[in-house]
Amino acid sequence: MLSGTNNAFAEDNGEKVVYSFCEHCFWRCGIAAHVRNGKICKITGSEHHPLSNGKLCPRGTGGIGQIYDPDRLAHPLIRERKGGQSSFRKASWDEAITHTAEKLYRIKEKHGPEAIAMLHHGYGYTFFKEMFKAFGVNKFAKPSYDFCCGPRRQGYEMTYGHPAGTPEGIDIINSKYLVFFGTHYGENMHNTAVQEISEGIRRGLKIIVFDPRFSTLAGKAEKWLPIKPGTDIAMMQALMNVLISEDLYDKEFVAENTVGFDELWNEVQQMTPEKAANITDIPADEIREVARSYASHAPAAAVHPGRRTQWYADGTQRIRTIAILNALIGNYKMPGGIVNYEKFKLPKPDAHPHPHFEKEVWSKYPFFVKTQSANTIASHEVVQQTLEEEIKAWFVYGVNVPETITLGRKTAVEAMQKLDFLVAVDTLPMEVTGYADIVLPECTYLERYDDLDDGRPYRTPFVTLRQPVVEPMFDSKPGNEIARMMAKKLELHGIFEDSVETYLDKRLKKIGSSLEEVKKTGVLVSKPTDLYRKPGEKLTFKTPSGKIELASAQLKAAGFDAVPKYIKHPDPPDGYYRILTGRKPMLTFGRTANNRFLNELPTARENEIWVNPRIAQKHTLSHGEYIHLKNQAGIVSEFPIKVKVTERIREDSVYMVHGYGHYYKKLKWAYTKGASHNQLISKADIDKTIGAVGFQNNFVTFIKEA
Amino acid sequence: MADKKNYGMVIDTRVCVACSACVYACKSENSVPEGYCRDWVVQETNGTFPKLSMENRSERCQHCAKAPCVIYCPTGASHYSEDGTVQINRYRCTGCKACLAACPYDARYVHPKGFADKCSLCKHRLDKGLETACASVCPTTSLNLVDFNDPEEKALKMMNGKEVYRQKKHAGTNPSLYWISARNKPGA
Numbered sequence: 001m002l003s004g005t006n007n008a009f010a011e012d013n014g015e016k017v018v019y020s021f022c023e024h025c026f027w028r029c030g031i032a033a034h035v036r037n038g039k040i041c042k043i044t045g046s047e048h049h050p051l052s053n054g055k056l057c058p059r060g061t062g063g064i065g066q067i068y069d070p071d072r073l074a075h076p077l078i079r080e081r082k083g084g085q086s087s088f089r090k091a092s093w094d095e096a097i098t099h100t101a102e103k104l105y106r107i108k109e110k111h112g113p114e115a116i117a118m119l120h121h122g123y124g125y126t127f128f129k130e131m132f133k134a135f136g137v138n139k140f141a142k143p144s145y146d147f148c149c150g151p152r153r154q155g156y157e158m159t160y161g162h163p164a165g166t167p168e169g170i171d172i173i174n175s176k177y178l179v180f181f182g183t184h185y186g187e188n189m190h191n192t193a194v195q196e197i198s199e200g201i202r203r204g205l206k207i208i209v210f211d212p213r214f215s216t217l218a219g220k221a222e223k224w225l226p227i228k229p230g231t232d233i234a235m236m237q238a239l240m241n242v243l244i245s246e247d248l249y250d251k252e253f254v255a256e257n258t259v260g261f262d263e264l265w266n267e268v269q270q271m272t273p274e275k276a277a278n279i280t281d282i283p284a285d286e287i288r289e290v291a292r293s294y295a296s297h298a299p300a301a302a303v304h305p306g307r308r309t310q311w312y313a314d315g316t317q318r319i320r321t322i323a324i325l326n327a328l329i330g331n332y333k334m335p336g337g338i339v340n341y342e343k344f345k346l347p348k349p350d351a352h353p354h355p356h357f358e359k360e361v362w363s364k365y366p367f368f369v370k371t372q373s374a375n376t377i378a379s380h381e382v383v384q385q386t387l388e389e390e391i392k393a394w395f396v397y398g399v400n401v402p403e404t405i406t407l408g409r410k411t412a413v414e415a416m417q418k419l420d421f422l423v424a425v426d427t428l429p430m431e432v433t434g435y436a437d438i439v440l441p442e443c444t445y446l447e448r449y450d451d452l453d454d455g456r457p458y459r460t461p462f463v464t465l466r467q468p469v470v471e472p473m474f475d476s477k478p479g480n481e482i483a484r485m486m487a488k489k490l491e492l493h494g495i496f497e498d499s500v501e502t503y504l505d506k507r508l509k510k511i512g513s514s515l516e517e518v519k520k521t522g523v524l525v526s527k528p529t530d531l532y533r534k535p536g537e538k539l540t541f542k543t544p545s546g547k548i549e550l551a552s553a554q555l556k557a558a559g560f561d562a563v564p565k566y567i568k569h570p571d572p573p574d575g576y577y578r579i580l581t582g583r584k585p586m587l588t589f590g591r592t593a594n595n596r597f598l599n600e601l602p603t604a605r606e607n608e609i610w611v612n613p614r615i616a617q618k619h620t621l622s623h624g625e626y627i628h629l630k631n632q633a634g635i636v637s638e639f640p641i642k643v644k645v646t647e648r649i650r651e652d653s654v655y656m657v658h659g660y661g662h663y664y665k666k667l668k669w670a671y672t673k674g675a676s677h678n679q680l681i682s683k684a685d686i687d688k689t690i691g692a693v694g695f696q697n698n699f700v701t702f703i704k705e706a
Numbered sequence: 707m708a709d710k711k712n713y714g715m716v717i718d719t720r721v722c723v724a725c726s727a728c729v730y731a732c733k734s735e736n737s738v739p740e741g742y743c744r745d746w747v748v749q750e751t752n753g754t755f756p757k758l759s760m761e762n763r764s765e766r767c768q769h770c771a772k773a774p775c776v777i778y779c780p781t782g783a784s785h786y787s788e789d790g791t792v793q794i795n796r797y798r799c800t801g802c803k804a805c806l807a808a809c810p811y812d813a814r815y816v817h818p819k820g821f822a823d824k825c826s827l828c829k830h831r832l833d834k835g836l837e838t839a840c841a842s843v844c845p846t847t848s849l850n851l852v853d854f855n856d857p858e859e860k861a862l863k864m865m866n867g868k869e870v871y872r873q874k875k876h877a878g879t880n881p882s883l884y885w886i887s888a889r890n891k892p893g894a
Contacts, residue, residue, distance in 0.1 A: 041734065041737075042731075042734035042735060043734070044731070044839075044842070044843060045843060054842065055727075055842075055843055055844065055845040055847075056727060056731075056843050056845070057725060057727055057845055058725055058726050058727045058729070058730045061727065061730040061731055061734060061843065062730060064734060185723070186723025186724070186725065187723070189723075189725050189727075189845065191845050194723060194725075194845045194846060195845050195846065195847075197721075197846075198721035198845070198846035198847060198848070199847075200892075201720055201721050201892045201893075202718075202720075202721065202892075202893065203892075203893055204892050204893020205892055205893070206892055207892075214751070214755075214756075214758050214760070216723050216724060216749070216760070216762065217723075218758075218760075219751070219758075219759070219760030219761075219762070219888075220720070220721075220723075220760075220888075222892070224756065224758065226755070226756045585723065585724070585725035585726060585727075586725065586726050586730070597730070597733075597734075598730070600733075600740060600741070601726060601729060601743075603726070603747075604726075612755065646751075647751070647753065647754050647755040647758060648751060648755075648758065649755075650755075
């Protein structure tokens with residue numbers, strides 16, 4: 001039986017298949033878009049692309065709901081203020097671009113380039129970044145760094161000298177024992193990882209899940225351990241305590257490849273399983289059993305770093321603890337353990353001249369990432385600098401600020417109202433576009449070229465192409481063209497080629513391919529790389545010591561703990577519950593909130609608040625009823641949320657999926673559906689090592705309708 | 707391999723995560739009208755905190771060998787196809803709903819255009835030697851199309867040594883969908 005033969009089948013049906021890559025989440029799987037009568041009729045997984053392997057998650061299929069969303073931004077919009085009222089009017093591209101360029105130019109002349117910041121999310125940002133660099137602006141912020149992947153990246157970097165990677169460098173299919181802390185694969189539909197976990201289960205992979213909630217992944221686990229939220233580091237220290245005190249760790253590997261073992265032991269020897277049991281609510285015997293099983297499956301065992309990793313102010317140290325737990329069993333570059341996938345070797349495009357930047361990295365945090373030209377400042381710093389009136393203008397690409405920025409909706413809105421100028425580039429009228437002075441409608445990822453994607457390391461390194469499947473709809477334009485128009489207006493020369501096709505073709509010709517060739521399958525794949533160390537191979541690490549840093553001298557020198565310490569996080573006040581958050585497999589927050597195709601299933605339509613039955617009884621809540629939530633600062637959810645009474649959650653926590661409760665009426669489908677998680681964030685805990693923002697110290701109680 | 711096909715499915719609930727990719731893939735493959743679906747996902751949790759268990763399943767028409775929908779269809783619209791699937795000839799269907807009442811699996815709906823509709827096991831794809839849309843998209847490979855007449859079939863071998871069940875066996879419908887229980891240990 002054949003599968004994934006997208007082209008063979010399509011030709012019989014008068015269909016055309018175009019290969020590209022998805023934009024519904026950061027994973028960026030390969031897609032095959034099927035076109036019939038000039039319209040995309042379905043999207044399937046690309047059989048050529050290593051990350052999709054012919055398969056696709058619901059969101060990928062749901063691209064048709066995005067391109068054909070009737071609420072899409074159709075024309076450039078300019079805000080007009082008349083008689084105390086402000087409203088948008090349609091504008092031509094030339095007028096909108098001229099207005100944008102003039103305003104940005106004046107702000108730069110008056111306040112300097114540091115008064116302008118670009119916030120971005122999504123793969124089309126690259127052309128705007130190049131344009132802004134040539135303009136002299138170098139404040140680029142990627143909100144996902146703040147609350148999602150920053151700690152994971154930097155925590156790994158500080159320990160191993162390389163980031164955790166996307167897909168994470170864990171040899172899942174060959175692993176025999178994987179430990180997860182609150183990472184819920186299956187609800188997080190990271191296609192490749194889900195495929196590997198499934199294959200792992202078929203081959204006998206044992207899964208251990210520490211999570212306050214019985215997630216879908218917990219449903220696959222040999223053991224679900226409902227840990228008290230905020231106590232992961234205590235648990236991990238106790239696991240280390242058992243590994244070391246019972247002599248279960250890989251002594252040879254640790255002696256040869258790590259530094260700081262004595263300091264680590266000094267720290268963890270006090271965290272006995274009995275002590276950790278009191279902190280974490282997990283019995284000491286269970287802790288011992290997990291530690292022993294973990295060691296017995298070594299080196300084909302690992303602790304997974306997870307994805308959204310900033311929960312409290314100690315996110316980076318929490319990731320370091322995970323990295324150290326892996327190091328102790330010597331699973332580095334071993335089948336079923338930690339691997340370091342390689343990226344495709346695509347030469348960088350020729351650098352074009354740009355004015356001298358005052359700073360290359362603007363973040364004040366000592367361990368903020370220093371190697372990403374698109375991420376030079378934390379997004380919460382942009383918000384703070386805006387409130388302090390240092391930053392006067394934002395250029396926002398694909399970031400729905402009120403529902404994304406981790407200092408919560410209220411602070412984000414205050415910041416936007418202080419700005420002199422806000423430009424939003426988006427495909428849909430999101431909340432952020434409602435605060436903008438200029439709205440530039442980009443066409444969707446299915447209607448444009450973007451830069452080549454060589455950013456994903458995997459078993460077979462690859463570079464992949466985003467290409468238009470159909471022509472841009474309405475008066476929308478690709479980001480590359482909008483950036484080119486702005487560059488021209490700002491008289492910035494020599495940044496872009498004559499056309500995006502010429503640019504892509506030149507890049508591909510450098511590696512002996514061409515745009516024409518890559519357009520056929522959307523991807524160039526190289527041979528599998530060597531993942532495992534050879535017997536006797538000497539390992540080197542790009543850390544200051546050249547070894548895996550169990551204790552980090554650089555953290556110590558900067559005034560932080562060299563070895564991660566457990567710090568108690570506040571408990572919810574009486575009658576309040578910690579808000580835990582996650583996602584649904586068919587949705588990616590703002591990107592899919594208004595997608596009618598994906599929202600058709602009843603399970604997708606709204607978020608629920610998960611409440612333990614004992615707590616529901618205490619508050620006389622019944623399953624299916626609609627209530628409001630009130631947080632510790634008195635903020636009440638704008639829209640009601642449905643109660644889900646379930647055994648699947650601890651009594652001290654509630655759970656809701658992020659990305660619902662949209663309050664912008666122009667999102668005609670998403671408006672009023674469910675409650676907004678971001679609205680209920682009033683407290684942010686900043687990780688002072690890398691500048692990430694945690695928000696799990698927010699608590700809610702229930703308010704019944706009057 | 708036998709010339710005559712006898713199609714069905716082996717559904718591995720150990721790996722299913724209830725993501726619903728199958729539902730969306732089916733909807734776009736088969737132009738299923740808004741508000742309806744031919745397949746759906748069940749997430750079943752049992753027990754009390756903290757002793758819980760879960761099974762995720764993607765469900766659809768069971769393509770029964772003794773199908774009540776075929777038996778009770780007054781016009782012959784519902785019929786057995788020679789490849790072992792149950793199909794509907796929509797031009798013979800009067801939309802009387804006898805089949806909806808007869809189906810123990812609640813697998814059918816009335817299409818807004820007036821005929822009964824359900825999973826066809828993507829017959830148009832089977833005829834071309836392709837997998838069903840749901841199986842081809844499934845990220846976990848929980849969904850496996852099988853030909854029960856093919857003794858070499860890999861998916862059939864998958865069931866060996868595992869706890870496998872069929873739904874509502876007591877209804878006597880002899881369904882063609884087999885379920886590998888989530889109770890099986892990893893690597894069973």
